[in-house]
Amino acid sequence: MSLFDWFANRQKSGPATPEGQEREIADGLWTKCEACGALTYTKDLRSNQMVCLECDHHMRVYSDQRISQLIDANTWVAIDENLHPVDPLKFRDRKSYSDRIRETQEKTRLTDAVQTGIGQIESLPLALGVMDFRFMGGSMGSVVGEKLTRLIERATQQHIPVVIVCASGGARMQEGMLSLMQMAKISGALERHQSHRLLYIPVLTHPTTGGVTASFAMLGDIILAEPKATIGFAGRRVVEQTLREKLPEDFQTSEYLLQHGFVDAIVPRTQLKRSLAQLIRLHQPAAPSSHLVSSFPAIKALSKTALD
Amino acid sequence: MAHSPDRRPILLDFEKPLAELESRIIQIRELAEENEVDVSGEIRQLEERALQLRQEIFSSLSPLQRMQVARHPRRPSTLDYIQAICDEWMELHGDRGGHDDPAVVGGVASINGRAVLMLGQQKGRDTKDNITRNFGMASPGGYRKAMRLMEHADRFHMPILTFIDTPGAYPGMSAEELGQGEAIAYNLREMFRLDVPIICTVVGEGGSGGALGIGVGDRLLMFEHSVYTVATPEACAAILWKDSAKANQAAEALKITAADLKNLGILDEILAEPIGGAHSDPLKAAETLKEAILRNLAELDQLTNQQRRELRYQKFRSIGVFAETTV
Numbered sequence: 001m002s003l004f005d006w007f008a009n010r011q012k013s014g015p016a017t018p019e020g021q022e023r024e025i026a027d028g029l030w031t032k033c034e035a036c037g038a039l040t041y042t043k044d045l046r047s048n049q050m051v052c053l054e055c056d057h058h059m060r061v062y063s064d065q066r067i068s069q070l071i072d073a074n075t076w077v078a079i080d081e082n083l084h085p086v087d088p089l090k091f092r093d094r095k096s097y098s099d100r101i102r103e104t105q106e107k108t109r110l111t112d113a114v115q116t117g118i119g120q121i122e123s124l125p126l127a128l129g130v131m132d133f134r135f136m137g138g139s140m141g142s143v144v145g146e147k148l149t150r151l152i153e154r155a156t157q158q159h160i161p162v163v164i165v166c167a168s169g170g171a172r173m174q175e176g177m178l179s180l181m182q183m184a185k186i187s188g189a190l191e192r193h194q195s196h197r198l199l200y201i202p203v204l205t206h207p208t209t210g211g212v213t214a215s216f217a218m219l220g221d222i223i224l225a226e227p228k229a230t231i232g233f234a235g236r237r238v239v240e241q242t243l244r245e246k247l248p249e250d251f252q253t254s255e256y257l258l259q260h261g262f263v264d265a266i267v268p269r270t271q272l273k274r275s276l277a278q279l280i281r282l283h284q285p286a287a288p289s290s291h292l293v294s295s296f297p298a299i300k301a302l303s304k305t306a307l308d
Numbered sequence: 309m310a311h312s313p314d315r316r317p318i319l320l321d322f323e324k325p326l327a328e329l330e331s332r333i334i335q336i337r338e339l340a341e342e343n344e345v346d347v348s349g350e351i352r353q354l355e356e357r358a359l360q361l362r363q364e365i366f367s368s369l370s371p372l373q374r375m376q377v378a379r380h381p382r383r384p385s386t387l388d389y390i391q392a393i394c395d396e397w398m399e400l401h402g403d404r405g406g407h408d409d410p411a412v413v414g415g416v417a418s419i420n421g422r423a424v425l426m427l428g429q430q431k432g433r434d435t436k437d438n439i440t441r442n443f444g445m446a447s448p449g450g451y452r453k454a455m456r457l458m459e460h461a462d463r464f465h466m467p468i469l470t471f472i473d474t475p476g477a478y479p480g481m482s483a484e485e486l487g488q489g490e491a492i493a494y495n496l497r498e499m500f501r502l503d504v505p506i507i508c509t510v511v512g513e514g515g516s517g518g519a520l521g522i523g524v525g526d527r528l529l530m531f532e533h534s535v536y537t538v539a540t541p542e543a544c545a546a547i548l549w550k551d552s553a554k555a556n557q558a559a560e561a562l563k564i565t566a567a568d569l570k571n572l573g574i575l576d577e578i579l580a581e582p583i584g585g586a587h588s589d590p591l592k593a594a595e596t597l598k599e600a601i602l603r604n605l606a607e608l609d610q611l612t613n614q615q616r617r618e619l620r621y622q623k624f625r626s627i628g629v630f631a632e633t634t635v
Contacts, residue, residue, distance in 0.1 A: 085631075
């Protein structure tokens with residue numbers, strides 16, 4: 001076949017090639033970056049933790065991937081996987097909540113919008129919660145509230161730090177006020193954890209909004225965020241309606257929050273594990289005071305002089 | 309109270325048949341007086357009928373109608389109740405961070421001779437006042453003022469009484485810039501830390517996180533026609549039904565009434581309102597509130613600080629409905 005023929009054939013079977021390309025993308029061989037449009041071999045993208053190799057855009061990662069990105073191999077022990085959402089209000093909008101739960105569970109193979117467990121990060125033990133945006137927009141209902149509360153309580157008992165990777169549209173409306181109250185419940189568990197002088201670090205990823213922002217996402221001793229994530233309390237459209245004017249381009253981004261003092265650091269995903277490990281290591285309980293005194297003989301001598 | 313008696317009543321849609329009946333009674337009475345006819349028997353009958361009708365209407369309000377009562381422009385708000393139930397009151401201002409949010413009022417007070425701290429969201433009493441008060445929508449400075457006052461109360465062993473009446477936290481750009489989420493979150497955590505008794509009452513509208521930001525306590529009380537929502541029915545309808553006109557359905561589905569919330573274990577006590585709603589007899593509503601506060605306070609006084617904090621934790625700890633399968 002001549003090159004001409006090849007072209008002729010190609011034109012005849014016109015849509016075949018783009019379709020084929022689409023299929024390859026769909027099959028997951030190649031992934032297109034939604035920010036810069038670059039096509040990347042999915043395997044390469046995955047080994048770069050779903051951060052675009054061309055433009056550094058942080059694509060969405062789901063809870064399983066996130067856990068394996070952060071936790072040392074063979075150290076993850078999932079907890080409370082047997083908690084399932086129910087439909088206490090018999091809520092029905094255009095679809096019933098029970099149907100929505102069932103369909104989402106089948107589609108995502110998740111029980112609800114958060115995975116929790118105990119694991120190690122560079123050999124340091126921690127309690128980790130990872131929200132999953134696929135499950136009804138990462139919304140927080142009774143199961144998310146209960147799982148995170150149990151996780152924090154367990155961390156308090158075991159004297160270990162808590163890290164929660166946030167990705168949520170806020171409280172789950174289908175569970176009404178039960179959802180709103182989870183904000184208080186989790187915050188109460190964090191109060192106990194904090195009063196034991198234990199470290200809590202939320203990691204804010206795209207998007208972190210509503211009731212999650214107005215509770216555990218903003219209660220970190222140290223708050224980290226992924227680059228260019230949307231983080232805010234009220235939705236952008238609601239704010240626009242309130243103001244009736246255009247908002248700045250970077251409104252409610254990680255960078256905006258950093259600038260206004262609500263985030264400690266923006267950490268690229270590829271450095272997240274190392275940064276978390278570093279922070280946890282730096283906040284390890286201090287060595288006994290006797291050890292401290294003996295290691296600073298100069299201070300001891302000085303205070304003696306002062307007493308004299 | 310705050311409302312001058314000469315102002316004409318503001319009628320809600322469902323009150324119209326009642327208003328018609330009442331104006332008929334007035335007409336008949338005037339006619340009878342003019343013509344010197346005795347119609348007292350008939351009038352008494354009609355008045356009984358009006359009372360019955362009022363009872364019927366207010367005992368079978370739909371959730372959205374209840375919301376209208378909760379949002380009634382004449383419904384007593386925080387300052388009305390504070391003035392009615394206190395022997396003494398001095399308002400305190402400022403979050404000590406550069407803001408004094410008029411949507412949140414707070415101060416030291418005395419109730420039955422006992423020093424307490426009272427605070428709450430304040431809606432305006434007219435359009436001008438409403439603009440000043442930002443319709444009771446607090447900014448981060450409001451939540452920080454509230455927390456500053458609550459910490460003050462804790463230091464001086466004063467019980468804290470909060471009054472909730474807000475459509476929600478202010479969703480403006482300045483509020484986002486100043487950390488609306490952080491301000492509310494901080495209060496949620498710190499209210500668990502306080503040693504003194506805390507009683508929260510939803511006196512009007514309990515709008516989502518904006519309400520919860522002063523709503524973590526040992527007791528949650530709610531007036532009969534108040535509502536407490538995770539999202540306004542209008543917003544919920546827009547998001548889930550993609551049609552804000554479905555607010556009525558959303559209001560039904562969201563379970564926002566006092567009775568619903570009592571069933572869900574969120575609420576401790578429902579405060580009965582005068583027939584026709586708190587705005588029809590604010591002083592009577594205030595009396596009910598005062599009695600409930602003093603009674604609950606007496607119960608909480610029996611506990612140690614530690615016991616109260618533990619019970620407060622357990623109260624919220626137990627909220628939530630889910631299934632736990634055995635593995």
